[in-house]
Amino acid sequence: MGLRAYVARRTIELAISLILFMALMFYVFRLMPGDPTAMLIEETAFTSEMREQLRRMWGLDRPLHEQFVIFMKNLLRGELGISFIYQKPVADLIFGRKMLNTLALLIASHGMALLIGMVLGVWAAWRRGKVLDIASLVWALVLHTIPVFWLGLMFLLIFAVHNKWFPLSGTITPARDYAHVLEYMGDYLWHLALPAATITLIRLGGDFLIMRNTMVSVIREDYVTAAIAKGLPEKIVVWKHAARNAMLPIVTLAGLDMATVVSGAVLTETVFSWDGIGRLLYEAAIYRDYPVLQGLFFVITLVVLLANFFTDLLYAYLDPRVRYD
Amino acid sequence: MKTATILEVENLKVYYFTQRGVVRAVDDVSLEIDKGELVALVGESGSGKSTLAYAIMRMVPPPGRIVSGRIVLSGIDITSLSEEEVRKLRWSKVSMIFQGAMNSLNPVMRVGDQIAEVLLYHGAVYDVEEGRKIARELFKLVGLDPERVMSYPHELSGGQKQRVVIAMALALNPDLVIADEPTTGLDVTTQAKIMDTIRDIQRETGISVLLITHDLPLVAEVSDRVYVMYAGKIVETGDVDKIFYTPQHPYTKGLIGAVPSHIGPKKRLIALPGEPPDLRSPPPGCRFHPRCSYAMPICKRKEPPRTGTGPRDFVECWLYAGEEVKKVA
Numbered sequence: 001m002g003l004r005a006y007v008a009r010r011t012i013e014l015a016i017s018l019i020l021f022m023a024l025m026f027y028v029f030r031l032m033p034g035d036p037t038a039m040l041i042e043e044t045a046f047t048s049e050m051r052e053q054l055r056r057m058w059g060l061d062r063p064l065h066e067q068f069v070i071f072m073k074n075l076l077r078g079e080l081g082i083s084f085i086y087q088k089p090v091a092d093l094i095f096g097r098k099m100l101n102t103l104a105l106l107i108a109s110h111g112m113a114l115l116i117g118m119v120l121g122v123w124a125a126w127r128r129g130k131v132l133d134i135a136s137l138v139w140a141l142v143l144h145t146i147p148v149f150w151l152g153l154m155f156l157l158i159f160a161v162h163n164k165w166f167p168l169s170g171t172i173t174p175a176r177d178y179a180h181v182l183e184y185m186g187d188y189l190w191h192l193a194l195p196a197a198t199i200t201l202i203r204l205g206g207d208f209l210i211m212r213n214t215m216v217s218v219i220r221e222d223y224v225t226a227a228i229a230k231g232l233p234e235k236i237v238v239w240k241h242a243a244r245n246a247m248l249p250i251v252t253l254a255g256l257d258m259a260t261v262v263s264g265a266v267l268t269e270t271v272f273s274w275d276g277i278g279r280l281l282y283e284a285a286i287y288r289d290y291p292v293l294q295g296l297f298f299v300i301t302l303v304v305l306l307a308n309f310f311t312d313l314l315y316a317y318l319d320p321r322v323r324y325d
Numbered sequence: 326m327k328t329a330t331i332l333e334v335e336n337l338k339v340y341y342f343t344q345r346g347v348v349r350a351v352d353d354v355s356l357e358i359d360k361g362e363l364v365a366l367v368g369e370s371g372s373g374k375s376t377l378a379y380a381i382m383r384m385v386p387p388p389g390r391i392v393s394g395r396i397v398l399s400g401i402d403i404t405s406l407s408e409e410e411v412r413k414l415r416w417s418k419v420s421m422i423f424q425g426a427m428n429s430l431n432p433v434m435r436v437g438d439q440i441a442e443v444l445l446y447h448g449a450v451y452d453v454e455e456g457r458k459i460a461r462e463l464f465k466l467v468g469l470d471p472e473r474v475m476s477y478p479h480e481l482s483g484g485q486k487q488r489v490v491i492a493m494a495l496a497l498n499p500d501l502v503i504a505d506e507p508t509t510g511l512d513v514t515t516q517a518k519i520m521d522t523i524r525d526i527q528r529e530t531g532i533s534v535l536l537i538t539h540d541l542p543l544v545a546e547v548s549d550r551v552y553v554m555y556a557g558k559i560v561e562t563g564d565v566d567k568i569f570y571t572p573q574h575p576y577t578k579g580l581i582g583a584v585p586s587h588i589g590p591k592k593r594l595i596a597l598p599g600e601p602p603d604l605r606s607p608p609p610g611c612r613f614h615p616r617c618s619y620a621m622p623i624c625k626r627k628e629p630p631r632t633g634t635g636p637r638d639f640v641e642c643w644l645y646a647g648e649e650v651k652k653v654a
Binding site: 221226230231233244245318321 | 414416425433443477479
């Protein structure tokens, strides 16, 4: 089967999965106990008539199947609806600052973790049993088991409270005037440093362990022995022959992690008050903001499905034995 | 006229220092290969053949290491060279056809590029394209379609992969090619074709070959001289005819007796009794004595001396030791 037919087939599969998943999500959100209007009840002036009016406005008074038909029709027109809480279009909420903040945080930290984890994992495996290997292994296991929020809080305590090197929260200094765009970027990076370092360190352990373990088994392969016998420079043996063959598992992992990249890091974003998708998701779940939840899960699902698809394509590039079928 | 010696191994000892003891895989081995010779090294699995091969490449895997002795390759004692110096000699002076050659090709690289990179990193060519051109020539030499250079290993048959590996071994025109069980895992017809190819190329180019195998009929057919290895030691060496028609050492006799013959009258196969010894604690005296039907009291006490049986042939066995040696012992 050629590449074109493969892409066509996968696209149809992708669309079907997406629709099925959205239908499932629609009912799951409404099965959760609680009511979107509940958060307004605390206000004393909130009468039951007002509540009924809100329910009518949000379309919650109609039978579920009717709501579903309306939802799907809107979705097919590319409309994700209006947030109950923010009173703004869901699309604007998701594809705005929050998404940019989340992408900046997670691409930076996942990228760093992947890069350092891979390089360290490859060399640790090559120098198996030596000091570098043992030391990295111990640290990786420690980092792998630390809870992310604890590490975040420790970072805040050490680097923002005791030493005021980094800010406590947010993505930029509030109410600050910037003379230049570079100044703004500097401020942003300064805020980004701690949350990004937290996620990088937590992920580093896992990435390192996976790369090292695959590499250790690849090193025993005959073609690596042959590469050494061929008198190739050590770097070529390690990277061109061994590491390239050890790349598949970590590529899979990185592909699957695309879900976390768009869904944000709920815990880290909360600890550092990072205004990203993770916090939006958390709020939407607490307040039963159905349109936002549906919109977020639509985007997350789409990205995961696309990431899997592209991971499969990348496989074929990395390993010529992989065929499209 | 004396032909040049390509490889000279002198009193080589290679031990593996494992946690459960020292494995004397190669113990005081001496071996010589002249230019253009095809020399066979035979012995059972675990006799130290492959360790000897890896030692000649200076690639003994840890916890193994060369304990003493010399390996002189094309006039250079490689035991005293630095890792970087050895790297440059590898493949340019001595190349190897690995055991299970199919797995010695990198699955994610085009086979031609695996040859081209050898040329590139040894400075024989300046770019990959030039390397591929030479790879095409080498493919023709080993009987492969030159267009196959662009194939990946999984697109080739077992026999074709084997030919690629042979072409690769010839890339830098080395003085010596070590062929470690070059035909295992192939069907019999392919085995014969591959071996013919190796033999033809060897005759044409004058490259010396060290053939490591336990396939005795193959040895009888292609080799000039034979070394018989048992439990880390060379027990007998001689011209191929001498080894096959008048074997001296009881172990050699046993090996030859254990090979089925298709010609001549039917005779019972004589299998060697027992197992090869554990090389962490080999038996005292002659290492073969527990399995030897000619064993004498002295065999259990003292290692047998080397008795010359020709200009460069010898046997290590008490049966052939001169009277004066026995008296001293």
